[in-house]
Amino acid sequence: MDRLARILGVGAGVLLAIGLWMGLVQAPPDAVQGDVQRIMYIHVPSILTAYLAFTVVLVASIAYLLRGSRGWDRLAHASAEVGVVFTGITLATGSIWGKPTWGVWWTWDARLTGTAVLFLIYVGYLMLRSVVDDRDRAGRYAAVVGILGFFDIIFTHMAVKWFRTLHQASTLEKGAIDPALYLPLMVNLGAFVTLYIYFLLRRVRLGTLEEAVEAEVLGG
Amino acid sequence: MSFLALTGQILRKDFRIEVRSREGVNTLLFFSTLLVFLFRFAIGSTETQVREAAPGLLWLAFILTGLWGMARTFQVERENDCLEFLRLAPGDLGGLYLGKLIVGCCLMWATELAILAMFGLFFHLDMWPVIGSLIPVLILGTVGFVAIGTLFAAITANLKAREVMLPLLLFPLMVPILLAASRLTDLGLAGDSLWAEAHWLRLLIGFDVVFVVLGYLTFPFVMED
Amino acid sequence: MGPWGYIGLAYGIAAVALGGYRCSLGVRLRRWRARLDRAAAGRAEDVP
Numbered sequence: 001m002d003r004l005a006r007i008l009g010v011g012a013g014v015l016l017a018i019g020l021w022m023g024l025v026q027a028p029p030d031a032v033q034g035d036v037q038r039i040m041y042i043h044v045p046s047i048l049t050a051y052l053a054f055t056v057v058l059v060a061s062i063a064y065l066l067r068g069s070r071g072w073d074r075l076a077h078a079s080a081e082v083g084v085v086f087t088g089i090t091l092a093t094g095s096i097w098g099k100p101t102w103g104v105w106w107t108w109d110a111r112l113t114g115t116a117v118l119f120l121i122y123v124g125y126l127m128l129r130s131v132v133d134d135r136d137r138a139g140r141y142a143a144v145v146g147i148l149g150f151f152d153i154i155f156t157h158m159a160v161k162w163f164r165t166l167h168q169a170s171t172l173e174k175g176a177i178d179p180a181l182y183l184p185l186m187v188n189l190g191a192f193v194t195l196y197i198y199f200l201l202r203r204v205r206l207g208t209l210e211e212a213v214e215a216e217v218l219g220g
Numbered sequence: 221m222s223f224l225a226l227t228g229q230i231l232r233k234d235f236r237i238e239v240r241s242r243e244g245v246n247t248l249l250f251f252s253t254l255l256v257f258l259f260r261f262a263i264g265s266t267e268t269q270v271r272e273a274a275p276g277l278l279w280l281a282f283i284l285t286g287l288w289g290m291a292r293t294f295q296v297e298r299e300n301d302c303l304e305f306l307r308l309a310p311g312d313l314g315g316l317y318l319g320k321l322i323v324g325c326c327l328m329w330a331t332e333l334a335i336l337a338m339f340g341l342f343f344h345l346d347m348w349p350v351i352g353s354l355i356p357v358l359i360l361g362t363v364g365f366v367a368i369g370t371l372f373a374a375i376t377a378n379l380k381a382r383e384v385m386l387p388l389l390l391f392p393l394m395v396p397i398l399l400a401a402s403r404l405t406d407l408g409l410a411g412d413s414l415w416a417e418a419h420w421l422r423l424l425i426g427f428d429v430v431f432v433v434l435g436y437l438t439f440p441f442v443m444e445d
Numbered sequence: 446m447g448p449w450g451y452i453g454l455a456y457g458i459a460a461v462a463l464g465g466y467r468c469s470l471g472v473r474l475r476r477w478r479a480r481l482d483r484a485a486a487g488r489a490e491d492v493p
Contacts, residue, residue: 024452035448039455046459065441085466089459096455100448113395120392128389131381137445141375144438145389148368151434155396155427162419163399195463202470209477216484 001201008198015191022184030181039097041184045192047090047115053083053196054122058150061143070211073139076146077129078203080122082196087119110160117156121149135211226311230319237296238327244292248331252285256338270343275405279398281335282328283365283391289327290369291386293320294377303377307443317370317439321432324366332358345409353408360424361401367431368393374442400424 023041030037060076063069094112095105106112125145132138238244259281263273297303306316336354340347347354372389376382400420407414414421446454 020456024456036451038452042456042459065438082466085462089462092458092462093455096451096458100446100451117392117395124385124389124392128375128385131379131385140441140444144371144375144442147438148371148393148431148434151430152368152393152396155423155430158423159396159399163403199466199470202474206470206474206477209474209481213477213480213484216481216488 001205005198005201005205008194008201012191012195012198015187015194019184019188019191022187027184028180031178033101036097036100037181039093040181041188042192043090043093043097044185045189046086046093048189049192049196050083050086050090050118052193053079053086053200054118054146054150054153056200057083057122057125057146061146064139064143065147070135070139073135073143074204074207074211075200076139076143077207078200080125080142080146081203082199084119084122084126085199086192086196087115087122090115091119108163110157110163113160113163114153114157117160118153121145121152125149135214224315224318226309226313226315227319227322230316231322234293234319234323235326238323244289244327245330248285248289248327249334251288252281252331252335253338255281255284256335256342260342267344271345271409274339274343274345275402275409276398278335278339278405279361279402282332282362283394283398285331285335286328286362286365286369287387287390289331290324290366290373290390291376291382293324293370294373298377303443307445313440313443314436316443317436320370320374321363321366321435324370325362328362328366329358332362350408350411353411353414354405356414356421357401357404357408357424360421360428361397361404363428364397364424364431365394367428367435371435371439371442374439396423396427400427 019041023038027038027041029035056079057076060072060079064072064076091112094115098107098109098112099105102109125142128145129138129142132141259273259277260270263269263277294303297306307313309316336347336351336358339345369390372386376386376389379385400423403417404414404420404424407416
């Protein structure tokens with residue numbers, strides 16, 4: 001597991017370097033937005049990776065409630081933490097992209113608002129874990145929040161979309177993007193997903209260590 | 221004992237407690253009166269300002285009083301060490317959830333009607349002609365709120381930091397309800413048909429169904445010890 | 446601020462966040478490994 005993580009870590013680093021070069025140098029500037037649009041190469045991969053992370057939280061949470069094995073709980077916890085990091089990056093880069101495009105750092109745009117809610121839900125999830133001492137109980141409580149939070153996000157996205165929207169259509173929707181911009185985006189997405197798996201493995205390892213120490217102290 | 225029998229028992233028990241002590245309704249009423257007063261001072265004095273802010277403020281008032289109402293449903297059980305015994309109740313614990321859900325909804329609806337009346341009084345809004353279109357919104361919005369609120373109240377009842385954790389967990393999940401219900405309330409207050417924006421109605425109904433089912437399914441894991 | 450200023454800011458923040466998280470994981474892993482070693486050593490001493 002440690003070796004796999006190391007390989008993935010190196011792989012993520014290489015992919016990120018290639019993606020950085022493609023996004024900043026090789027890709028042509030956007031026809032409408034100019035160079036600023038290059039922020040997309042980290043903004044879009046990080047939100048997609050965050051969605052992946054929270055989907056893993058959902059699956060691991062359901063599995064933990066049904067099976068009760070600690071491994072699923074550690075996976076859910078790890079994925080939520082990494083997902084929050086990527087959501088934070090999405091919010092920060094989105095806000096920075098918004099300033100030259102819309103003229104303000106923050107706007108009550110549907111996706112921006114939806115992503116902020118996503119961030120708050122999973123920060124709450126992590127805080128809940130930190131205030132419950134008993135691991136099994138923390139796992140069960142957090143699993144419930146993880147499952148409800150995921151479904152809530154679907155409704156939130158619908159609601160904020162009708163509420164108000166300024167955001168450009170989703171980048172990956174058909175025809176929205178030129179092939180010359182598509183490849184760098186995909187490379188960056190690959191880099192982010194690899195990085196996510198690397199972080200996930202490390203974080204799960206950390207959870208295992210924490211529980212091993214607890215077992216040593218209590219059992220010894 | 222089937223799960224509905226457990227639901228019935230919880231209903232009977234909680235309503236009896238409420239009828240005898242009237243603690244829930246009394247404090248909720250007083251708290252909501254204070255809120256409506258403060259809102260009126262906070263938003264300025266012109267009638268158009270009041271009318272524009274009313275739907276959002278109304279739902280904010282419901283959610284703030286509801287937060288306290290939710291926290292209370294499980295705190296009474298915890299204070300009297302009843303949680304341990306409820307946990308041992310024979311049958312499906314989902315029935316306990318449904319019971320608490322119904323009790324919570326009834327308490328909320330009663331408070332909401334009182335808040336509506338106070339809004340009518342203090343904000344000079346004529347509620348009688350529009351009450352027919354507001355009631356479906358109250359019903360739908362409240363079920364979704366209480367469905368999640370009951371579950372999270374059960375989770376936080378045992379925590380030391382429960383006063384902070386409940387709103388922290390609950391409020392972000394309430395965004396769809398707050399948006400949908402205040403938009404529909406706005407339509408209702410204007411005297412328009414709710415079907416003019418049926419997508420909001422469908423969203424509320426979908427939300428209620430999804431979260432009542434999820435709450436019913438996950439509640440037993442929250443009570444497990 | 447020109448477009449490259451915004452790009453630099455966005456990429457910079459992303460780099461700090463990802464790098465920072467990686468470091469935090471590294472530090473925590475090391476700390477818990479040390480704790481595990483100490484706990485195991487402590488138990489070995491207890492048992493004659």
